[in-house]
Amino acid sequence: MVGEEFAIRLAQAKAGDEGAFSALWRDANPALVRYLRVMTPEHAEDVAAETWISVLRGLAQFTGDEAAWRAWLFTTARRRALDQVRHRTRHPSEPLDDIHAAELPRTADAEQLALDNIATERAIALVSRLPEHQAEVVMLRVVAGLETDEVARMVGSTPGAVRVTAHRGLKKLATLLSGAGVTL
Amino acid sequence: MGDSFPRGLPGAGSQGDPALDAALTEEVADLLLAGMPRRAALSPDLRPLRETVDALRAGPSWSELAAESRVLAAFRDICGPSLDDTIVDGPAGKMADTLRLEMLREPEGPRRSRARHRARPGGRPPARPDGLPRPAMRRPRVVGTVAALALLAVVGIFAYAGSLPGPIQDAAHVAFGAPPVKTTAASPPTEEANGSARASASPMTGARAIRPSTATGPRPSANAAPAGPKQLCLAYLANPWRPGATSWDKSDFEKLAKASPGGPAWVLWYCSKYVNIRHQADGLPLFFPLGFPGGSWAWTPDHGLVTGPGSTGNDPGPGSTAGTGPLPGPAGGPGPARVAGQSGTSGHSEDTPGTSR
Numbered sequence: 458m459v460g461e462e463f464a465i466r467l468a469q470a471k472a473g474d475e476g477a478f479s480a481l482w483r484d485a486n487p488a489l490v491r492y493l494r495v496m497t498p499e500h501a502e503d504v505a506a507e508t509w510i511s512v513l514r515g516l517a518q519f520t521g522d523e524a525a526w527r528a529w530l531f532t533t534a535r536r537r538a539l540d541q542v543r544h545r546t547r548h549p550s551e552p553l554d555d556i557h558a559a560e561l562p563r564t565a566d567a568e569q570l571a572l573d574n575i576a577t578e579r580a581i582a583l584v585s586r587l588p589e590h591q592a593e594v595v596m597l598r599v600v601a602g603l604e605t606d607e608v609a610r611m612v613g614s615t616p617g618a619v620r621v622t623a624h625r626g627l628k629k630l631a632t633l634l635s636g637a638g639v640t641l
Numbered sequence: 642m643g644d645s646f647p648r649g650l651p652g653a654g655s656q657g658d659p660a661l662d663a664a665l666t667e668e669v670a671d672l673l674l675a676g677m678p679r680r681a682a683l684s685p686d687l688r689p690l691r692e693t694v695d696a697l698r699a700g701p702s703w704s705e706l707a708a709e710s711r712v713l714a715a716f717r718d719i720c721g722p723s724l725d726d727t728i729v730d731g732p733a734g735k736m737a738d739t740l741r742l743e744m745l746r747e748p749e750g751p752r753r754s755r756a757r758h759r760a761r762p763g764g765r766p767p768a769r770p771d772g773l774p775r776p777a778m779r780r781p782r783v784v785g786t787v788a789a790l791a792l793l794a795v796v797g798i799f800a801y802a803g804s805l806p807g808p809i810q811d812a813a814h815v816a817f818g819a820p821p822v823k824t825t826a827a828s829p830p831t832e833e834a835n836g837s838a839r840a841s842a843s844p845m846t847g848a849r850a851i852r853p854s855t856a857t858g859p860r861p862s863a864n865a866a867p868a869g870p871k872q873l874c875l876a877y878l879a880n881p882w883r884p885g886a887t888s889w890d891k892s893d894f895e896k897l898a899k900a901s902p903g904g905p906a907w908v909l910w911y912c913s914k915y916v917n918i919r920h921q922a923d924g925l926p927l928f929f930p931l932g933f934p935g936g937s938w939a940w941t942p943d944h945g946l947v948t949g950p951g952s953t954g955n956d957p958g959p960g961s962t963a964g965t966g967p968l969p970g971p972a973g974g975p976g977p978a979r980v981a982g983q984s985g986t987s988g989h990s991e992d993t994p995g996t997s998r
Contacts, residue, residue: 470720478716479709486708487701502708509712513719580696598674599697624670627690631661634689 458602459484463523471517478516482509485527488600489534491577495585495596497538504541508534524604531601532611583633584626591626598623660686811871814916821875821916873897874912 459466459481469477489508493501511533512519519529584592590612597608609619664684673687673694683691799805800813803820813819868876873893898904901911 473721475713475716478720479713482709482712483701483706486712487705490705491697506708506711510715510719513716516720574699574702576692576696577699577702580693583693584697595674596697599694620667620671623674624665624667627670627673627694628661628665630693631665631687631690632658634693635658635661635686 459523463526467519467526471519481526485530488527488602489530491581491600492531492596493534493538494581495592496535497541498585500538500541504534504537507537511537524607527601528603528607528611531597531603535611583630586633587626587629591622591629594619594622595626595630660684665690868893870897870900870911871915873900874916877908877912 463481466477466480470481486505486509490501490505493504493508497504508530512530515529519526521529584595587595593612594608597603597611598605603611605616605619605623609616612619614622664686669683669687673691676698796805796813797817797819800810800817800819803810803822805813807822810819810822814821873896877894877897894905894908897908897911901907903910
Protein backbone atom coordinates (compact mmCIF):
# COMPACT_ATOMS: atom_id res chain seq x y z
CA MET A 458 0.00 0.00 0.00
CA VAL A 459 1.18 3.50 -0.76
CA GLY A 460 -0.60 4.94 2.22
CA GLU A 461 -0.91 8.64 2.92
CA GLU A 462 1.05 9.66 -0.15
CA PHE A 463 -1.35 7.95 -2.51
CA ALA A 464 -3.37 11.05 -3.36
CA ILE A 465 -0.21 13.02 -4.13
CA ARG A 466 1.29 10.21 -6.15
CA LEU A 467 -1.88 9.79 -8.11
CA ALA A 468 -2.14 13.47 -8.91
CA GLN A 469 1.46 13.57 -10.04
CA ALA A 470 1.03 10.49 -12.16
CA LYS A 471 -2.03 11.97 -13.82
CA ALA A 472 0.03 15.05 -14.53
CA GLY A 473 2.61 12.94 -16.34
CA ASP A 474 5.10 12.33 -13.57
CA GLU A 475 6.87 9.11 -14.36
CA GLY A 476 8.35 8.75 -10.92
CA ALA A 477 4.97 9.02 -9.26
CA PHE A 478 3.46 6.46 -11.57
CA SER A 479 6.44 4.19 -11.03
CA ALA A 480 5.76 4.27 -7.31
CA LEU A 481 2.14 3.31 -7.86
CA TRP A 482 3.16 0.57 -10.22
CA ARG A 483 5.82 -0.89 -7.92
CA ASP A 484 3.31 -0.98 -5.12
CA ALA A 485 0.55 -2.69 -7.04
CA ASN A 486 2.16 -4.82 -9.70
CA PRO A 487 3.57 -7.62 -7.51
CA ALA A 488 0.16 -8.20 -6.00
CA LEU A 489 -1.42 -8.01 -9.42
CA VAL A 490 0.94 -10.56 -10.88
CA ARG A 491 0.43 -12.94 -7.97
CA TYR A 492 -3.31 -12.71 -8.32
CA LEU A 493 -3.10 -13.38 -12.03
CA ARG A 494 -0.74 -16.29 -11.50
CA VAL A 495 -3.46 -17.98 -9.53
CA MET A 496 -6.26 -17.00 -11.91
CA THR A 497 -4.56 -17.54 -15.25
CA PRO A 498 -1.18 -19.12 -14.65
CA GLU A 499 -0.15 -19.39 -18.29
CA HIS A 500 -0.88 -15.80 -19.23
CA ALA A 501 -0.30 -13.87 -16.03
CA GLU A 502 2.36 -11.56 -17.44
CA ASP A 503 0.41 -10.83 -20.59
CA VAL A 504 -2.75 -10.08 -18.73
CA ALA A 505 -0.85 -7.88 -16.31
CA ALA A 506 0.57 -5.87 -19.20
CA GLU A 507 -2.85 -5.46 -20.76
CA THR A 508 -4.25 -4.43 -17.43
CA TRP A 509 -1.73 -1.64 -17.05
CA ILE A 510 -2.37 -0.43 -20.56
CA SER A 511 -6.04 -0.16 -19.75
CA VAL A 512 -5.27 1.60 -16.51
CA LEU A 513 -3.01 4.09 -18.25
CA ARG A 514 -5.69 4.93 -20.75
CA GLY A 515 -8.17 5.60 -18.00
CA LEU A 516 -5.76 7.19 -15.58
CA ALA A 517 -6.78 10.75 -16.28
CA GLN A 518 -10.39 9.95 -15.52
CA PHE A 519 -9.82 8.00 -12.35
CA THR A 520 -10.74 9.60 -9.07
CA GLY A 521 -10.75 7.95 -5.67
CA ASP A 522 -8.66 6.80 -2.79
CA GLU A 523 -6.20 3.97 -2.67
CA ALA A 524 -8.88 1.36 -1.99
CA ALA A 525 -10.77 2.49 -5.06
CA TRP A 526 -7.53 2.46 -7.03
CA ARG A 527 -6.80 -1.16 -6.11
CA ALA A 528 -10.38 -2.16 -6.71
CA TRP A 529 -10.27 -0.59 -10.17
CA LEU A 530 -6.93 -2.20 -10.93
CA PHE A 531 -7.97 -5.70 -9.93
CA THR A 532 -11.37 -5.39 -11.54
CA THR A 533 -9.64 -4.52 -14.78
CA ALA A 534 -7.25 -7.40 -14.34
CA ARG A 535 -10.08 -9.78 -13.67
CA ARG A 536 -11.87 -8.75 -16.83
CA ARG A 537 -8.73 -9.13 -18.87
CA ALA A 538 -8.10 -12.52 -17.39
CA LEU A 539 -11.62 -13.64 -18.17
CA ASP A 540 -11.23 -12.42 -21.73
CA GLN A 541 -8.00 -14.36 -21.95
CA VAL A 542 -9.63 -17.50 -20.73
CA ARG A 543 -12.60 -17.14 -23.05
CA HIS A 544 -10.85 -16.38 -26.26
CA ARG A 545 -7.68 -18.41 -25.63
CA THR A 546 -5.57 -15.99 -27.54
CA ARG A 547 -1.93 -15.39 -27.05
CA HIS A 548 -0.93 -11.79 -26.63
CA PRO A 549 2.53 -10.69 -27.48
CA SER A 550 4.83 -10.05 -24.61
CA GLU A 551 8.49 -9.80 -24.12
CA PRO A 552 9.88 -12.89 -22.48
CA LEU A 553 11.64 -12.31 -19.22
CA ASP A 554 14.67 -14.08 -20.57
CA ASP A 555 15.21 -11.18 -22.93
CA ILE A 556 15.57 -8.67 -20.16
CA HIS A 557 19.11 -7.55 -19.75
CA ALA A 558 20.63 -8.04 -16.38
CA ALA A 559 21.15 -4.31 -16.01
CA GLU A 560 17.39 -3.84 -16.07
CA LEU A 561 16.80 -6.07 -13.08
CA PRO A 562 16.04 -4.13 -9.93
CA ARG A 563 18.74 -4.18 -7.34
CA THR A 564 17.85 -4.72 -3.73
CA ALA A 565 19.74 -4.27 -0.54
CA ASP A 566 19.08 -7.72 0.88
CA ALA A 567 19.00 -10.06 -2.07
CA GLU A 568 19.28 -13.16 0.08
CA GLN A 569 16.30 -12.32 2.19
CA LEU A 570 14.30 -11.48 -0.84
CA ALA A 571 15.24 -14.77 -2.41
CA LEU A 572 13.97 -16.59 0.63
CA ASP A 573 10.81 -14.55 0.61
CA ASN A 574 10.38 -15.33 -3.02
CA ILE A 575 10.57 -19.03 -2.38
CA ALA A 576 7.99 -18.77 0.33
CA THR A 577 5.76 -16.70 -1.93
CA GLU A 578 6.08 -19.18 -4.74
CA ARG A 579 5.06 -21.99 -2.46
CA ALA A 580 2.17 -20.01 -1.08
CA ILE A 581 0.92 -19.25 -4.56
CA ALA A 582 1.19 -22.89 -5.47
CA LEU A 583 -0.85 -23.86 -2.43
CA VAL A 584 -3.55 -21.30 -3.12
CA SER A 585 -3.72 -22.56 -6.69
CA ARG A 586 -4.81 -25.93 -5.31
CA LEU A 587 -7.95 -24.45 -3.83
CA PRO A 588 -11.26 -24.46 -5.66
CA GLU A 589 -11.19 -21.58 -8.08
CA HIS A 590 -13.74 -19.42 -6.33
CA GLN A 591 -12.04 -19.83 -2.96
CA ALA A 592 -8.64 -19.15 -4.48
CA GLU A 593 -9.84 -15.94 -6.08
CA VAL A 594 -11.49 -14.63 -2.96
CA VAL A 595 -8.45 -15.43 -0.83
CA MET A 596 -6.14 -13.67 -3.29
CA LEU A 597 -8.36 -10.62 -3.56
CA ARG A 598 -8.60 -10.33 0.21
CA VAL A 599 -4.99 -11.09 1.04
CA VAL A 600 -2.92 -9.97 -1.95
CA ALA A 601 -5.09 -7.24 -3.39
CA GLY A 602 -6.01 -6.00 0.06
CA LEU A 603 -9.66 -5.48 -0.85
CA GLU A 604 -12.44 -5.44 1.67
CA THR A 605 -15.22 -7.99 1.72
CA ASP A 606 -17.74 -5.61 0.18
CA GLU A 607 -15.51 -4.75 -2.71
CA VAL A 608 -14.65 -8.38 -3.37
CA ALA A 609 -18.36 -9.18 -3.35
CA ARG A 610 -18.99 -6.53 -6.01
CA MET A 611 -16.20 -7.84 -8.19
CA VAL A 612 -17.18 -11.48 -8.16
CA GLY A 613 -20.89 -10.82 -8.25
CA SER A 614 -21.68 -12.19 -4.84
CA THR A 615 -22.79 -10.98 -1.43
CA PRO A 616 -20.47 -9.91 1.37
CA GLY A 617 -21.70 -12.74 3.54
CA ALA A 618 -21.03 -15.30 0.85
CA VAL A 619 -17.57 -13.84 0.29
CA ARG A 620 -16.75 -14.16 3.98
CA VAL A 621 -17.88 -17.75 4.01
CA THR A 622 -15.91 -18.51 0.87
CA ALA A 623 -12.78 -16.90 2.27
CA HIS A 624 -13.16 -18.78 5.52
CA ARG A 625 -13.51 -22.06 3.72
CA GLY A 626 -10.50 -21.23 1.60
CA LEU A 627 -8.35 -20.64 4.64
CA LYS A 628 -9.57 -23.85 6.21
CA LYS A 629 -8.68 -25.69 3.05
CA LEU A 630 -5.25 -24.14 3.08
CA ALA A 631 -4.72 -25.10 6.69
CA THR A 632 -5.76 -28.64 5.90
CA LEU A 633 -3.40 -28.83 2.95
CA LEU A 634 -0.60 -27.48 5.07
CA SER A 635 -1.19 -29.85 7.96
CA GLY A 636 -1.87 -32.87 5.85
CA ALA A 637 1.13 -32.47 3.58
CA GLY A 638 3.43 -31.38 6.34
CA VAL A 639 4.38 -28.32 4.33
CA THR A 640 6.64 -25.82 5.94
CA LEU A 641 7.48 -22.48 4.49
CA MET B 642 -19.43 -17.42 -9.79
CA GLY B 643 -20.80 -16.77 -13.29
CA ASP B 644 -17.44 -16.08 -14.90
CA SER B 645 -15.27 -18.96 -14.01
CA PHE B 646 -11.61 -19.63 -14.41
CA PRO B 647 -11.38 -23.20 -15.63
CA ARG B 648 -8.47 -24.87 -13.95
CA GLY B 649 -7.67 -28.46 -13.32
CA LEU B 650 -7.72 -28.37 -9.59
CA PRO B 651 -7.52 -31.55 -7.54
CA GLY B 652 -10.85 -32.45 -6.14
CA ALA B 653 -9.71 -32.76 -2.52
CA GLY B 654 -12.36 -31.57 -0.14
CA SER B 655 -12.02 -30.44 3.41
CA GLN B 656 -10.72 -33.12 5.78
CA GLY B 657 -12.71 -31.61 8.66
CA ASP B 658 -9.89 -31.41 11.18
CA PRO B 659 -11.59 -30.55 14.49
CA ALA B 660 -8.54 -28.80 15.88
CA LEU B 661 -8.27 -26.60 12.88
CA ASP B 662 -11.96 -25.91 12.85
CA ALA B 663 -11.83 -24.89 16.48
CA ALA B 664 -8.82 -22.67 16.00
CA LEU B 665 -9.84 -21.08 12.76
CA THR B 666 -12.91 -19.16 13.74
CA GLU B 667 -14.42 -16.52 11.51
CA GLU B 668 -12.84 -13.80 13.57
CA VAL B 669 -9.42 -15.37 13.27
CA ALA B 670 -9.99 -15.85 9.58
CA ASP B 671 -10.87 -12.17 9.18
CA LEU B 672 -7.71 -11.21 11.03
CA LEU B 673 -5.59 -13.46 8.88
CA LEU B 674 -7.12 -12.09 5.72
CA ALA B 675 -6.78 -8.47 6.83
CA GLY B 676 -3.21 -8.89 8.09
CA MET B 677 -2.87 -10.16 11.64
CA PRO B 678 -0.40 -8.29 13.87
CA ARG B 679 2.76 -10.22 14.55
CA ARG B 680 2.25 -10.16 18.29
CA ALA B 681 -1.30 -11.42 18.12
CA ALA B 682 -1.85 -14.76 19.76
CA LEU B 683 -2.59 -17.58 17.44
CA SER B 684 -2.96 -21.29 17.81
CA PRO B 685 0.18 -23.22 16.89
CA ASP B 686 -1.94 -25.27 14.52
CA LEU B 687 -2.48 -22.18 12.47
CA ARG B 688 1.14 -21.11 12.33
CA PRO B 689 1.74 -22.63 8.88
CA LEU B 690 -1.39 -20.97 7.61
CA ARG B 691 -0.31 -17.65 8.98
CA GLU B 692 3.09 -17.98 7.33
CA THR B 693 1.46 -18.87 4.05
CA VAL B 694 -0.79 -15.85 4.16
CA ASP B 695 2.15 -13.63 5.11
CA ALA B 696 4.16 -15.05 2.24
CA LEU B 697 1.42 -14.02 -0.15
CA ARG B 698 1.98 -10.46 1.07
CA ALA B 699 5.75 -10.60 0.97
CA GLY B 700 7.83 -7.98 -0.74
CA PRO B 701 8.20 -7.95 -4.51
CA SER B 702 10.58 -10.24 -6.29
CA TRP B 703 12.79 -9.06 -9.12
CA SER B 704 10.66 -10.86 -11.64
CA GLU B 705 7.58 -8.99 -10.48
CA LEU B 706 9.33 -5.68 -11.12
CA ALA B 707 11.14 -6.64 -14.30
CA ALA B 708 8.51 -5.11 -16.57
CA GLU B 709 8.89 -1.62 -15.12
CA SER B 710 10.79 -0.15 -18.03
CA ARG B 711 8.18 -1.32 -20.52
CA VAL B 712 5.34 -0.04 -18.42
CA LEU B 713 7.00 3.33 -18.06
CA ALA B 714 7.49 3.44 -21.81
CA ALA B 715 3.79 2.84 -22.19
CA PHE B 716 3.15 5.54 -19.64
CA ARG B 717 5.20 8.05 -21.59
CA ASP B 718 3.41 7.10 -24.77
CA ILE B 719 -0.09 7.28 -23.36
CA CYS B 720 0.11 9.80 -20.57
CA GLY B 721 3.11 11.91 -21.42
CA PRO B 722 2.67 15.52 -22.54
CA SER B 723 2.67 16.23 -26.29
CA LEU B 724 5.28 18.27 -28.10
CA ASP B 725 2.90 21.21 -28.23
CA ASP B 726 2.96 21.45 -24.50
CA THR B 727 6.65 22.19 -24.39
CA ILE B 728 8.37 25.45 -25.11
CA VAL B 729 11.89 25.66 -26.39
CA ASP B 730 13.70 28.44 -24.65
CA GLY B 731 16.19 30.58 -26.48
CA PRO B 732 18.79 29.80 -29.05
CA ALA B 733 20.31 27.11 -26.90
CA GLY B 734 17.13 25.13 -27.33
CA LYS B 735 16.89 24.28 -23.70
CA MET B 736 13.52 22.96 -22.74
CA ALA B 737 11.80 25.61 -20.70
CA ASP B 738 9.13 25.28 -18.12
CA THR B 739 5.99 23.97 -19.61
CA LEU B 740 2.89 26.04 -19.52
CA ARG B 741 0.85 25.22 -16.51
CA LEU B 742 -2.73 24.50 -17.35
CA GLU B 743 -5.55 23.32 -15.23
CA MET B 744 -6.58 19.89 -16.35
CA LEU B 745 -9.88 20.18 -18.05
CA ARG B 746 -12.69 17.93 -17.00
CA GLU B 747 -12.78 15.14 -19.50
CA PRO B 748 -16.10 14.09 -21.00
CA GLU B 749 -17.54 10.72 -20.19
CA GLY B 750 -16.85 7.83 -22.44
CA PRO B 751 -13.76 6.07 -23.70
CA ARG B 752 -10.94 8.33 -24.68
CA ARG B 753 -7.25 8.23 -25.10
CA SER B 754 -5.98 9.95 -21.99
CA ARG B 755 -3.57 12.80 -22.48
CA ALA B 756 -2.34 14.25 -19.25
CA ARG B 757 -2.16 17.99 -18.92
CA HIS B 758 0.25 19.88 -16.83
CA ARG B 759 -1.21 20.95 -13.53
CA ALA B 760 -0.32 24.14 -11.74
CA ARG B 761 1.90 23.30 -8.88
CA PRO B 762 2.90 25.94 -6.36
CA GLY B 763 6.54 26.80 -6.59
CA GLY B 764 7.45 23.75 -8.57
CA ARG B 765 8.60 22.66 -11.96
CA PRO B 766 7.55 19.46 -13.55
CA PRO B 767 10.09 16.71 -13.44
CA ALA B 768 12.04 16.86 -16.65
CA ARG B 769 12.15 13.96 -19.02
CA PRO B 770 15.16 11.82 -18.36
CA ASP B 771 16.49 12.46 -21.83
CA GLY B 772 15.28 16.07 -22.15
CA LEU B 773 13.75 15.42 -25.54
CA PRO B 774 10.37 16.75 -26.56
CA ARG B 775 7.64 14.27 -26.87
CA PRO B 776 6.32 13.38 -30.28
CA ALA B 777 3.07 14.97 -31.30
CA MET B 778 0.02 12.86 -31.87
CA ARG B 779 -0.01 11.65 -35.42
CA ARG B 780 -3.06 9.44 -35.32
CA PRO B 781 -5.61 12.20 -36.09
CA ARG B 782 -3.66 13.14 -39.22
CA VAL B 783 -3.48 9.56 -40.36
CA VAL B 784 -7.18 9.14 -39.75
CA GLY B 785 -7.91 12.35 -41.65
CA THR B 786 -5.77 11.30 -44.59
CA VAL B 787 -7.35 7.89 -44.75
CA ALA B 788 -10.80 9.43 -44.56
CA ALA B 789 -10.00 11.85 -47.39
CA LEU B 790 -8.69 9.05 -49.58
CA ALA B 791 -11.74 6.96 -48.85
CA LEU B 792 -13.99 9.86 -49.80
CA LEU B 793 -12.13 10.37 -53.08
CA ALA B 794 -12.44 6.69 -53.84
CA VAL B 795 -16.18 6.77 -53.25
CA VAL B 796 -16.59 9.86 -55.43
CA GLY B 797 -14.53 8.21 -58.14
CA ILE B 798 -16.68 5.10 -58.07
CA PHE B 799 -19.84 7.10 -58.44
CA ALA B 800 -18.24 9.23 -61.13
CA TYR B 801 -17.32 6.25 -63.26
CA ALA B 802 -20.76 4.84 -62.74
CA GLY B 803 -22.12 8.14 -63.98
CA SER B 804 -24.21 8.54 -60.89
CA LEU B 805 -23.10 11.96 -59.77
CA PRO B 806 -25.20 15.07 -60.27
CA GLY B 807 -24.72 16.77 -63.62
CA PRO B 808 -22.22 19.51 -62.78
CA ILE B 809 -20.20 17.23 -60.57
CA GLN B 810 -20.23 14.50 -63.19
CA ASP B 811 -19.01 17.00 -65.76
CA ALA B 812 -16.25 18.07 -63.43
CA ALA B 813 -15.25 14.47 -62.88
CA HIS B 814 -15.32 13.94 -66.64
CA VAL B 815 -12.91 16.79 -67.18
CA ALA B 816 -10.73 15.97 -64.18
CA PHE B 817 -10.11 12.29 -64.65
CA GLY B 818 -12.03 11.16 -67.69
CA ALA B 819 -15.12 9.80 -66.03
CA PRO B 820 -18.07 9.27 -68.32
CA PRO B 821 -19.86 12.53 -69.07
CA VAL B 822 -23.42 13.27 -68.16
CA LYS B 823 -25.55 10.57 -69.70
CA THR B 824 -28.15 11.44 -72.26
CA THR B 825 -31.18 9.48 -73.32
CA ALA B 826 -30.97 7.21 -76.33
CA ALA B 827 -32.60 7.97 -79.64
CA SER B 828 -34.08 5.63 -82.16
CA PRO B 829 -32.01 4.84 -85.24
CA PRO B 830 -33.05 6.42 -88.50
CA THR B 831 -34.86 4.53 -91.19
CA GLU B 832 -33.96 4.19 -94.80
CA GLU B 833 -36.79 6.44 -95.77
CA ALA B 834 -35.56 9.03 -93.45
CA ASN B 835 -32.10 8.76 -94.88
CA GLY B 836 -33.38 9.02 -98.40
CA SER B 837 -35.52 11.96 -97.76
CA ALA B 838 -32.91 13.79 -95.89
CA ARG B 839 -31.23 15.09 -98.97
CA ALA B 840 -34.24 16.95 -100.01
CA SER B 841 -34.84 18.33 -96.57
CA ALA B 842 -33.74 21.70 -95.45
CA SER B 843 -30.72 20.56 -93.58
CA PRO B 844 -27.23 21.83 -93.56
CA MET B 845 -25.94 18.54 -94.89
CA THR B 846 -25.82 17.76 -98.50
CA GLY B 847 -24.93 14.42 -99.94
CA ALA B 848 -24.29 12.91 -96.59
CA ARG B 849 -25.66 9.82 -95.06
CA ALA B 850 -25.58 8.45 -91.60
CA ILE B 851 -23.38 5.40 -91.57
CA ARG B 852 -24.20 4.12 -88.19
CA PRO B 853 -26.10 6.61 -86.28
CA SER B 854 -25.49 7.09 -82.66
CA THR B 855 -28.18 5.69 -80.53
CA ALA B 856 -27.94 8.52 -78.15
CA THR B 857 -29.81 11.71 -78.32
CA GLY B 858 -29.68 14.15 -75.64
CA PRO B 859 -31.73 17.09 -74.61
CA ARG B 860 -31.49 20.06 -76.82
CA PRO B 861 -29.70 22.58 -74.78
CA SER B 862 -31.28 25.58 -76.41
CA ALA B 863 -34.84 24.39 -76.37
CA ASN B 864 -36.78 25.84 -73.47
CA ALA B 865 -33.67 26.01 -71.37
CA ALA B 866 -31.16 28.53 -70.14
CA PRO B 867 -28.31 29.31 -72.51
CA ALA B 868 -25.85 26.44 -72.42
CA GLY B 869 -22.08 26.69 -72.33
CA PRO B 870 -19.76 25.24 -74.93
CA LYS B 871 -19.48 21.93 -73.17
CA GLN B 872 -23.19 21.45 -72.97
CA LEU B 873 -23.55 22.40 -76.60
CA CYS B 874 -20.84 19.98 -77.58
CA LEU B 875 -22.40 17.21 -75.58
CA ALA B 876 -25.75 17.81 -77.18
CA TYR B 877 -24.11 18.02 -80.57
CA LEU B 878 -22.17 14.82 -80.18
CA ALA B 879 -25.14 13.04 -78.75
CA ASN B 880 -27.27 13.94 -81.72
CA PRO B 881 -25.39 13.33 -84.91
CA TRP B 882 -27.26 14.44 -87.87
CA ARG B 883 -29.81 12.13 -89.31
CA PRO B 884 -32.06 13.13 -92.08
CA GLY B 885 -35.31 14.06 -90.57
CA ALA B 886 -34.09 14.02 -87.03
CA THR B 887 -35.56 16.78 -85.04
CA SER B 888 -33.42 16.49 -82.00
CA TRP B 889 -30.54 18.29 -83.55
CA ASP B 890 -30.68 21.98 -83.25
CA LYS B 891 -29.22 23.99 -86.04
CA SER B 892 -28.97 27.08 -83.95
CA ASP B 893 -26.89 25.25 -81.38
CA PHE B 894 -24.54 24.07 -84.01
CA GLU B 895 -24.21 27.55 -85.35
CA LYS B 896 -23.21 28.68 -81.92
CA LEU B 897 -20.50 26.07 -81.87
CA ALA B 898 -19.44 26.98 -85.36
CA LYS B 899 -19.02 30.58 -84.31
CA ALA B 900 -17.14 29.58 -81.20
CA SER B 901 -14.83 27.29 -83.07
CA PRO B 902 -11.69 29.10 -84.25
CA GLY B 903 -11.83 27.31 -87.55
CA GLY B 904 -15.52 27.62 -88.14
CA PRO B 905 -17.90 24.76 -88.76
CA ALA B 906 -15.22 22.41 -90.03
CA TRP B 907 -13.41 22.66 -86.74
CA VAL B 908 -16.35 22.13 -84.44
CA LEU B 909 -15.20 18.64 -83.61
CA TRP B 910 -11.76 19.88 -82.82
CA TYR B 911 -13.26 22.62 -80.72
CA CYS B 912 -15.49 20.19 -78.85
CA SER B 913 -12.64 17.79 -78.29
CA LYS B 914 -11.33 20.31 -75.77
CA TYR B 915 -14.48 19.95 -73.69
CA VAL B 916 -15.58 16.43 -74.30
CA ASN B 917 -13.84 13.15 -74.71
CA ILE B 918 -15.11 12.42 -78.14
CA ARG B 919 -13.87 8.86 -78.13
CA HIS B 920 -16.43 7.98 -75.56
CA GLN B 921 -19.11 9.73 -77.44
CA ALA B 922 -18.28 7.90 -80.61
CA ASP B 923 -18.53 4.51 -79.01
CA GLY B 924 -15.84 3.17 -81.29
CA LEU B 925 -17.85 3.47 -84.44
CA PRO B 926 -17.90 6.04 -87.17
CA LEU B 927 -20.35 8.81 -86.69
CA PHE B 928 -21.49 11.55 -88.87
CA PHE B 929 -21.44 15.04 -87.64
CA PRO B 930 -22.97 17.79 -89.60
CA LEU B 931 -20.71 20.64 -90.34
CA GLY B 932 -23.24 23.09 -91.51
CA PHE B 933 -21.89 23.76 -94.87
CA PRO B 934 -22.64 22.23 -98.18
CA GLY B 935 -20.35 19.79 -99.85
CA GLY B 936 -18.62 18.51 -96.86
CA SER B 937 -19.16 15.82 -94.39
CA TRP B 938 -17.01 14.37 -91.78
CA ALA B 939 -17.05 11.22 -89.88
CA TRP B 940 -15.19 10.81 -86.68
CA THR B 941 -13.48 7.53 -86.23
CA PRO B 942 -11.87 7.29 -82.85
CA ASP B 943 -9.24 4.83 -83.84
CA HIS B 944 -8.18 6.57 -86.95
CA GLY B 945 -8.95 10.15 -86.41
CA LEU B 946 -11.05 12.13 -88.77
CA VAL B 947 -12.12 10.55 -92.00
CA THR B 948 -12.92 12.73 -94.94
CA GLY B 949 -16.23 12.17 -96.56
CA PRO B 950 -17.53 12.81 -99.96
CA GLY B 951 -16.96 16.23 -101.27
CA SER B 952 -13.84 16.82 -99.30
CA THR B 953 -10.42 17.24 -100.71
CA GLY B 954 -8.43 16.08 -97.81
CA ASN B 955 -6.44 19.26 -97.80
CA ASP B 956 -8.34 21.37 -95.46
CA PRO B 957 -6.56 24.21 -93.88
CA GLY B 958 -6.08 24.53 -90.17
CA PRO B 959 -8.03 26.61 -87.77
CA GLY B 960 -8.95 30.03 -88.85
CA SER B 961 -10.16 28.97 -92.19
CA THR B 962 -13.79 28.71 -92.89
CA ALA B 963 -13.33 26.50 -95.91
CA GLY B 964 -13.72 23.09 -94.61
CA THR B 965 -12.55 20.05 -96.44
CA GLY B 966 -9.50 18.15 -95.58
CA PRO B 967 -7.98 16.34 -92.72
CA LEU B 968 -8.13 17.86 -89.36
CA PRO B 969 -5.87 16.87 -86.50
CA GLY B 970 -7.45 14.37 -84.22
CA PRO B 971 -6.85 14.17 -80.54
CA ALA B 972 -3.27 14.32 -79.45
CA GLY B 973 -1.48 11.21 -80.47
CA GLY B 974 -4.12 10.10 -82.87
CA PRO B 975 -3.26 8.87 -86.32
CA GLY B 976 -3.82 10.95 -89.35
CA PRO B 977 -6.99 10.91 -91.32
CA ALA B 978 -7.79 8.41 -93.96
CA ARG B 979 -9.81 8.89 -97.04
CA VAL B 980 -13.03 7.02 -97.30
CA ALA B 981 -15.14 6.78 -100.32
CA GLY B 982 -18.62 7.87 -99.71
CA GLN B 983 -21.16 8.93 -102.13
CA SER B 984 -24.55 10.39 -101.91
CA GLY B 985 -27.29 7.94 -102.73
CA THR B 986 -25.08 4.98 -102.07
CA SER B 987 -24.02 3.34 -98.94
CA GLY B 988 -21.63 5.42 -97.13
CA HIS B 989 -18.90 4.40 -94.82
CA SER B 990 -18.38 0.84 -94.02
CA GLU B 991 -18.31 -0.38 -90.53
CA ASP B 992 -15.94 -3.23 -91.08
CA THR B 993 -12.72 -1.32 -91.11
CA PRO B 994 -12.95 2.30 -90.19
CA GLY B 995 -10.96 4.45 -92.44
CA THR B 996 -10.54 1.86 -95.14
CA SER B 997 -10.35 3.36 -98.57
CA ARG B 998 -12.79 2.18 -101.08
